[in-house]
């Protein structure tokens with residue numbers, strides 16, 4: 001069947017203002033599905049850029065009755081954009097940390113919003129091998145048993161994602177959490193992601 005036009009997330013989920021043709025709208029829909037299916041209440045997001053994923057994650061929480069989003073980026077402008085995306089969104093506590101992710105004390109940040117663990121960590125910050133691996137290793141201990149880690153840009157095809165992809169593969173081997181991957185779909189601007197689930201008894 002011919003794909004008549006790239007679909008827009010706004011048609012699927014009207015509260016979210018996702019720009020046309022922005023890469024990885026598939027990941028955005030995936031996140032909304034995971035938030036609903038796993039009854040996600042507390043999210044850590046690493047790498048906010050223009051605030052688009054902050055918006056998706058925040059509105060996903062709101063759709064499920066509310067929750068807490070902790071967003072981190074070392075660039076002040078990115079933090080401001082992320083904050084602006086969720087200003088006044090009822091039922092969502094949004095804590096924005098302007099710092100390098102490997103300098104963040106995640107248990108302390110969770111405690112600051114009255115939590116001890118995250119239901120989901122979204123990793124999309126430093127895409128170097130060491131940076132991506134560190135983000136996964138440093139946040140894994142605060143993922144609740146049965147909780148999720150979603151690593152964006154899992155892509156064995158495009159060279160610019162090779163380092164992050166290798167880090168995701170090495171983290172998966174090391175932690176042995178079950179994993180599924182979403183495909184690289186250039187025709188709908190989807191780069192790919194890896195979803196890992198912390199086993200319930202770990």
Ligand SMILES: C[S@@+](CC[C@H](N)C(=O)[O-])C[C@H]1O[C@@H](n2cnc3c(N)ncnc32)[C@H](O)[C@@H]1O
Nearest residue numbers: 047048049052053073074075100101124125126
């Ligand atoms: C790919 S963009 C994030 C895109 C965003 N998740 C979205 O889809 O809308 C990566 C972001 O990570 C931030 N970043 C890179 N290295 C970082 C680090 N070590 N700590 C925190 N943020 C970092 C960059 O400033 C950039 O805004």
